Amino acid sequence: MSASAAGGHDTPVRAPSDEIACRNLRWCLALLDGLEAAGMRDLVISPGSRSTPVVLAAQRRPLVRITPILDERSAAFFALGLARAGGGPVALLATSGSAPTHWYPAVVEASEWGTALVLLSADRPPRLRGFGANQTIDQTRLFGAFTRESHDPGLPDDRPMALKAIRGLGLRVGQVSRGPRPGPVQINLPFDEPLVPSGDCGLAPAAPPAAGYAPRSDAPIMPLDTSVQALMRDWPAGRGIIVCGPGAEAPGLAEALDRHGRRLGLPVLADPLSGLRLGAATGARINTYDTLLRNPPAASRLRPDWVLRIGRPAVSKRLGEWLTGIPTLLIDPGGGWSDPSHDLIGRLSAAPTAVIDALPRAAAIQPQPDWLDRWRQADERTQTLLEGHLAVSPWCEGHLIRRLLERLPVGDALLCANSLPIRQLDTWASQRHAALPVFGNRGASGIDGQLSTLAGINAAGQPCWGLLGDLSFCHDLSGLLLAEDLKRPIIVINNGGGRIFDYLPQHGLPDFERMWRTPVTPDLAVLANAFGLAHQRVMDAADFDQALDAARSVTDPETEAPLIEVVIDADLSRRVRRDLWQQIAASREISAS
Ligand SMILES: Cc1ncc(C[n+]2csc(CCOP(=O)(O)OP(=O)(O)O)c2C)c(N)n1
Numbered sequence: 001m002s003a004s005a006a007g008g009h010d011t012p013v014r015a016p017s018d019e020i021a022c023r024n025l026r027w028c029l030a031l032l033d034g035l036e037a038a039g040m041r042d043l044v045i046s047p048g049s050r051s052t053p054v055v056l057a058a059q060r061r062p063l064v065r066i067t068p069i070l071d072e073r074s075a076a077f078f079a080l081g082l083a084r085a086g087g088g089p090v091a092l093l094a095t096s097g098s099a100p101t102h103w104y105p106a107v108v109e110a111s112e113w114g115t116a117l118v119l120l121s122a123d124r125p126p127r128l129r130g131f132g133a134n135q136t137i138d139q140t141r142l143f144g145a146f147t148r149e150s151h152d153p154g155l156p157d158d159r160p161m162a163l164k165a166i167r168g169l170g171l172r173v174g175q176v177s178r179g180p181r182p183g184p185v186q187i188n189l190p191f192d193e194p195l196v197p198s199g200d201c202g203l204a205p206a207a208p209p210a211a212g213y214a215p216r217s218d219a220p221i222m223p224l225d226t227s228v229q230a231l232m233r234d235w236p237a238g239r240g241i242i243v244c245g246p247g248a249e250a251p252g253l254a255e256a257l258d259r260h261g262r263r264l265g266l267p268v269l270a271d272p273l274s275g276l277r278l279g280a281a282t283g284a285r286i287n288t289y290d291t292l293l294r295n296p297p298a299a300s301r302l303r304p305d306w307v308l309r310i311g312r313p314a315v316s317k318r319l320g321e322w323l324t325g326i327p328t329l330l331i332d333p334g335g336g337w338s339d340p341s342h343d344l345i346g347r348l349s350a351a352p353t354a355v356i357d358a359l360p361r362a363a364a365i366q367p368q369p370d371w372l373d374r375w376r377q378a379d380e381r382t383q384t385l386l387e388g389h390l391a392v393s394p395w396c397e398g399h400l401i402r403r404l405l406e407r408l409p410v411g412d413a414l415l416c417a418n419s420l421p422i423r424q425l426d427t428w429a430s431q432r433h434a435a436l437p438v439f440g441n442r443g444a445s446g447i448d449g450q451l452s453t454l455a456g457i458n459a460a461g462q463p464c465w466g467l468l469g470d471l472s473f474c475h476d477l478s479g480l481l482l483a484e485d486l487k488r489p490i491i492v493i494n495n496g497g498g499r500i501f502d503y504l505p506q507h508g509l510p511d512f513e514r515m516w517r518t519p520v521t522p523d524l525a526v527l528a529n530a531f532g533l534a535h536q537r538v539m540d541a542a543d544f545d546q547a548l549d550a551a552r553s554v555t556d557p558e559t560e561a562p563l564i565e566v567v568i569d570a571d572l573s574r575r576v577r578r579d580l581w582q583q584i585a586a587s588r589e590i591s592a593s
C-alpha cells in the first residue's frame, strides 16, 4: 500500500534526501531476498547507526529472525554456534569502523572448520575512505585469506539491473558460504545518509515476523551447485540454446555438441574465442548471431526459454544484452561464477563434454528440430547478406579478416586483440573449413601486453599470427624486444587511434580526438625497423594478398616475421558497418526465420 493510498491524499512530494534512504532500503531488501533464496534465516546484529538500512530491511522480511547482541566478538561466536547446529548460512551485521574487526576470531574459526557465515559489514561511502573521516577504516578484504570471497559492491543503486545484481550477489555469497568448501564470505556495504526514510518508500507494510524459528529451507528452487544427475532432473522446460563462450573448448566437446545439438534440436552459438567457431561446419552451429540479433523480429522469435552456457560470457555485447533475463545454467569445470547478468539458476563444476553427453537424459528436453531449423535458416540468410554486403562495400576489416582466414595455414593460430579487432572478427569469422585456434586476452579485456602474449604463444611452440589495433600495438612496444620469438606476421590495423570509441556515447564530446581516440604519431615503419622487423604498409585487398603470400613464402625459421600495417579509413569503415546493421534490421528474409 502506498503512502497516498493509506492516507487518501495526493502523493506526498518526497524530500530528495528520502530518495537516498529509500534507495538504501530497496538495496538491502534485494540483498536479503538473495540471501534468503540461498537458505539464510538468521541475522545476528550488533547495534550501530550505519547498519540501519539492513536492519530496516530485515524487519520487513518475515522469514528472517533477528538476534541483537552488543559485543560483536560474542555475536560472531553466537552466529558460529547457530550455523554449526542448525546449518547455515547465518548472517552477521555490524556498523562501520572497529566493529567488524571484533568478528575476527570467530571468522578464523569458521574458516578453519568450514562454517557458513555471511559477514555484512556496514560502511561509510567510499569517498570518505582514507581521508580521516570518523569511524571509517578500510573494511575491504578485512579478513584476508579467511573468507572464501569478499565483495565491495559500492553504494546502493535502485535501478532494476542493480537490484537484480545485489540480489544475485546475496544468492551467490549464501551459496558460496555453504560449499563445496564452506566458510565465511564478506560483503562490505557502504551507505550514504540519510539512513532512515521519513515514510514507507512506497513499499507494502511489513508482514509480522514469523513466530519462533522459521522452518529452514536450505534449497533455492534449483540448487546452484548441483550434480549432473540433479541438473538433468531439474532441467527447465521449453526451448533452449547452448552458448559456448571464450575458453569453452574441451576434449570431445565439438563432437558431442554436434551429435546432441542436432538430434535434440539445440542451436549452438559459438564465440570466436570458444575454440568451436571455425572448422568443418556442424549441423547445429550458429556463427552469425551477433549480426542476426540486430533484426528485431528475429531477435524476438528466436528468444529461448533457457540457456546452457559453457565458458566465459561471449565477446558479443549484443548477445549478452539479449540473453539478459533468460534462466541460465552454467558449466564451468573451474567452478567459476561468470554470470554478469545474474541469471544463473544452476551451476555445475564438471567436464562440459560429460554434461552434453548427458543431455538426452534430461526429461524436459524434447527434440525440437523445427526450433534448430529456424535458427539455421536465420544464420544462413544472414550469411548470404554478409557476403552480398562485402561484395559491394569498399575495402574494410571484413575483407581483411575473410582473406586472412582463407590463407592462414593449418596448424597456425591467431591472437586477436581488443577491442575493435575482436569485434570485427566476431562479425566476419563465420566460415573456414579447417579449425583455427584463436587466442585473445578476454579475462580482463585489456589492450595491454598483446605483443608479449603473442611472443609467449610462439615461444611455447604454437606458431601464431597477431591481429592488433594501432593503440594496442603501441601499448606494448617493449614486447617488440621479443621479436625473435615472433615467428608469424603481426598485422596492425592502423585506423588512427582507438576507433572503438567512435561507437560509444563519448563520440562527439568536446576534445574527443585528444581525450578518447588518442591517435599515435610515430611512424610504424620506423618503429618496426628499430626492432629489426620488416615492415609493409597495405592500402587495399590486392596489397594485402600480396603481403600475405610473401609472408607465407618465407620458410627460413631464422627470419623474423614482418609487421603488416593495414591502413583502414575508420570513418568509411563505420559507415559500412552501420549500413550493414541497417540492412540486417530491415531484412524481411531474416525477420521471417
Ligand atoms: C590496458 C587498457 N587500457 C585502456 C583500455 C581502454 N580501451 C579499450 S579499447 C581502447 C582503444 C584501442 O585502440 P586500438 O588498439 O587502436 O583498437 P581500435 O579500437 O582502434 O580497433 C582503449 C584505450 C583497455 N581496455 N585496456
Ligand SMILES: [Mg+2]
Binding pocket: 469, 470, 471, 493, 494, 495, 496, 497, 498, 499
Ligand atoms: Mg585503432
